Amino acid sequence: xxxxxxxxxxxxxxxxxARELHAAGQKVVGYFCCFVPDEIIAAFDMIxxxxxxxxxxxxxxxxxxxxxxACPFARSCFNMAIKGDYSFLDGFVVPHxxxxxxxxxxxxxxxxxxxxxxxxxxxxxxxxSSDAFYRKELEFFIKALEDWSGKTFDPxxxxxxxxxxxxxxxxxxxxxxxxKPDPPLVSGAEITQLLVAGMGMPADEHIELIDxxxxxxxxxxxxxxxxxxxxxxxxxxxxxxxxxxxxxxxGASVVMDDLCTGSRFFWDDVPETADPLDGIVSRYLHIxxxxxxxxAAETREDDLENRFGYIGEFVKTWHADGVIFYIIxxxxxxELEGPDLREYLNVKGLPVLMIEDDxxxxxxxxxxxxxxxFLEMIV
Amino acid sequence: MNFAGIDxxxxxxxxxxxxxxxxxxxxxxxxxxxxxxxxxxxxxDEALKKTGxxxxxxxxITATGYGRINVPFADKQITEITCHARGVRAVVPSxxxxxxxxxxxxxxxKLGLDxxxxxxxxxxxxxxxxxxxxxxIAETLGINLADMGDLSMQAQSAVQISNTCTVFAxxxxxxxxxxxxKIPEICAGLHEAIAGRVVNMVRTLGIEKDVVVTGGGAxxxxxVKAIEGKVGFPVLTPPEPLITGxxxxxxxxxxxxxxxxxxxxxxRLEGVTFFK
Numbered sequence: 001x002x003x004x005x006x007x008x009x010x011x012x013x014x015x016x017x018a019r020e021l022h023a024a025g026q027k028v029v030g031y032f033c034c035f036v037p038d039e040i041i042a043a044f045d046m047i048x049x050x051x052x053x054x055x056x057x058x059x060x061x062x063x064x065x066x067x068x069x070a071c072p073f074a075r076s077c078f079n080m081a082i083k084g085d086y087s088f089l090d091g092f093v094v095p096h097x098x099x100x101x102x103x104x105x106x107x108x109x110x111x112x113x114x115x116x117x118x119x120x121x122x123x124x125x126x127x128x129s130s131d132a133f134y135r136k137e138l139e140f141f142i143k144a145l146e147d148w149s150g151k152t153f154d155p156x157x158x159x160x161x162x163x164x165x166x167x168x169x170x171x172x173x174x175x176x177x178x179x180k181p182d183p184p185l186v187s188g189a190e191i192t193q194l195l196v197a198g199m200g201m202p203a204d205e206h207i208e209l210i211d212x213x214x215x216x217x218x219x220x221x222x223x224x225x226x227x228x229x230x231x232x233x234x235x236x237x238x239x240x241x242x243x244x245x246x247x248x249x250x251g252a253s254v255v256m257d258d259l260c261t262g263s264r265f266f267w268d269d270v271p272e273t274a275d276p277l278d279g280i281v282s283r284y285l286h287i288x289x290x291x292x293x294x295x296a297a298e299t300r301e302d303d304l305e306n307r308f309g310y311i312g313e314f315v316k317t318w319h320a321d322g323v324i325f326y327i328i329x330x331x332x333x334x335e336l337e338g339p340d341l342r343e344y345l346n347v348k349g350l351p352v353l354m355i356e357d358d359x360x361x362x363x364x365x366x367x368x369x370x371x372x373x374f375l376e377m378i379v
Numbered sequence: 380m381n382f383a384g385i386d387x388x389x390x391x392x393x394x395x396x397x398x399x400x401x402x403x404x405x406x407x408x409x410x411x412x413x414x415x416x417x418x419x420x421x422x423x424d425e426a427l428k429k430t431g432x433x434x435x436x437x438x439x440i441t442a443t444g445y446g447r448i449n450v451p452f453a454d455k456q457i458t459e460i461t462c463h464a465r466g467v468r469a470v471v472p473s474x475x476x477x478x479x480x481x482x483x484x485x486x487x488x489k490l491g492l493d494x495x496x497x498x499x500x501x502x503x504x505x506x507x508x509x510x511x512x513x514x515x516i517a518e519t520l521g522i523n524l525a526d527m528g529d530l531s532m533q534a535q536s537a538v539q540i541s542n543t544c545t546v547f548a549x550x551x552x553x554x555x556x557x558x559x560x561k562i563p564e565i566c567a568g569l570h571e572a573i574a575g576r577v578v579n580m581v582r583t584l585g586i587e588k589d590v591v592v593t594g595g596g597a598x599x600x601x602x603v604k605a606i607e608g609k610v611g612f613p614v615l616t617p618p619e620p621l622i623t624g625x626x627x628x629x630x631x632x633x634x635x636x637x638x639x640x641x642x643x644x645x646x647r648l649e650g651v652t653f654f655k
Binding site: 351369370372373374376377 | 461
């Protein structure tokens with residue numbers, strides 16, 4: 001089996017590897033968003049599992065518990081839980097990333113509790129007290145895992161996990177570098193499949209898969225063709241290839257992203273500090289999620305640079321011609337961040353298309369005209 | 380050389396044939412049915428008959444509109460956003476903003492100083508702010524869609540319609556009627572509601588002169604007047620506001636041919652199988 005077919009297999013059969021490990025007696029800990037450190041779960045010899053929704057299944061059962069005006073991604077995840085799709089999760093951890101995810105903890109625990117349930121409080125405003133606050137919360141999390149597993153936390157194991165996950169980050173960055181040539185050596189749809197596959201398997205196995213994929217990409221004939229617009233995607237959760245495929249089939253290359261299922265969750269390494277928790281705190285709390293606020297800089301220009309400078313670097317290094325905001329409907333944090341980011345990018349001469357999506361593959365086709373018109377505008 | 384543009388909208392299908400001097404040779408408008416492919420053929424056939432041309436005399440055929448993929452004889456598909464901008468620019472060179480109110484969607488297009496599309500907004504998932512909204516309510520009121528504009532011009536005041544959702548607005552109109560509101564006042568209120576919704580959407584582009592209103596909505600005097608009220612200055616409407624998309628498609632074809640494009644597949648009017 002090639003790495004590409006293995007990746008497609010893991011992408012199509014979500015949670016397959018995690019289910020196997022659960023059946024073999026390993027503890028699988030499901031979590032939402034980017035603020036729950038994989039390393040801490042792995043340090044207890046458990047399998048971290050990033051919870052995904054299912055864009056191709058209608059949300060039916062969840063509506064009895066959550067209003068339809070709540071985030072359709074969160075509703076889709078919970079819908080799967082009610083239907084038993086997440087029965088392989090031994091643990092369930094929710095960070096206070098946004099208000100909907102915060103509420104998900106209570107609704108989920110009430111209706112479909114796991115053996116271990118934990119809520120991780122994460123400060124929203126970055127300031128002098130936020131690191132200490134988050135650190136204390138991580139200590140509570142570690143204590144809860146100790147109580148549940150009956151094991152004692154070992155900082156040396158956390159250090160090992162940090163090394164392992166940093167290796168995975170380095171491999172993913174290496175893969176993303178293959179998107180810099182024009183045309184890129186790897187498609188956005190392939191990247192999405194690989195990232196989704198990695199959400200439900202141990203890091204060492206994912207590293208092996210990435211290495212295999214990079215090898216196969218380097219061996220296959222390099223793509224040729226006319227110059228196509230290079231697109232940077234910003235937004236929240238893309239755990240299905242449907243939208244990326246729509247963009248690429250319309251005649252563009254998706255070359256870089258700032259998505260919580262993409263570069264946002266893996267880009268920066270965890271510093272290897274004497275006390276491993278210090279490195280974890282400084283890395284995870286400073287993830288660029290629009291739910292976190294930085295104190296405003298003195299001028300508007302400095303403020304935008306302070307908040308979006310890393311995106312400026314991304315679009316420059318990956319030679320983006322245009323930016324698409326992919327926002328799942330009712331995501332207040334992204335929708336409120338959008339206008340400022342649009343301003344920042346427009347000043348750099350980059351056109352922006354904002355898409356608000358229902359998190360459903362059946363409505364993706366309706367976005368086609370908008371995406372095509374945007375590409376016609378760039379060419 | 381002649382160039383054809385075919386615009387399959389949700390409600391109407393339009394064909395424009397123009398010559399290399401960007402002059403319209405002929406324009407045909409027909410209703411869009413369930414069978415796009417059949418219709419595309421029929422309307423194109425009629426347009427050719429009208430000019431006495433044969434199919435092979437068309438140098439390039441460009442399809443646009445939401446049914447653009449269902450035109451098997453087209454050389455290229457281009458979105459209606461790009462085509463509307465090109466078509467309106469040919470009729471009103473000073474245009475900076477196009478407001479298109481179609482049968483089932485509405486859109487705002489901003490043109491840069493170079494005449495190219497620089498930004499756009501679109502409402503394509505909901506009937507609010509579209510021709511369909513007026514069609515549904517006209518039925519409720521028992522009047523013709525075509526008369527709504529003139530009727531609303533007779534109104535002394537506009538009834539407030541606060542629901543933008545077509546289904547809820549229909550209920551609201553029924554209860555206003557029950558309260559004794561007059562039909563012209565209701566029509567004026569509906570135009571206010573649509574204009575408010577569409578202009579607010581377009582405002583995100585930054586409204587600049589000249590504003591041109593196109594699509595079926597531009598044929599409704601009352602709606603255009605309401606849009607002017609929201610925009611704050613007079614807007615322009617092309618002599619035939621339904622065909623700017625098809626005209627733009629034809630002209631995009633001309634632009635492409637000038638850049639060296641040639642039709643790259645065999646084109647025939649026949650040879651399409653229909654699902655029955």
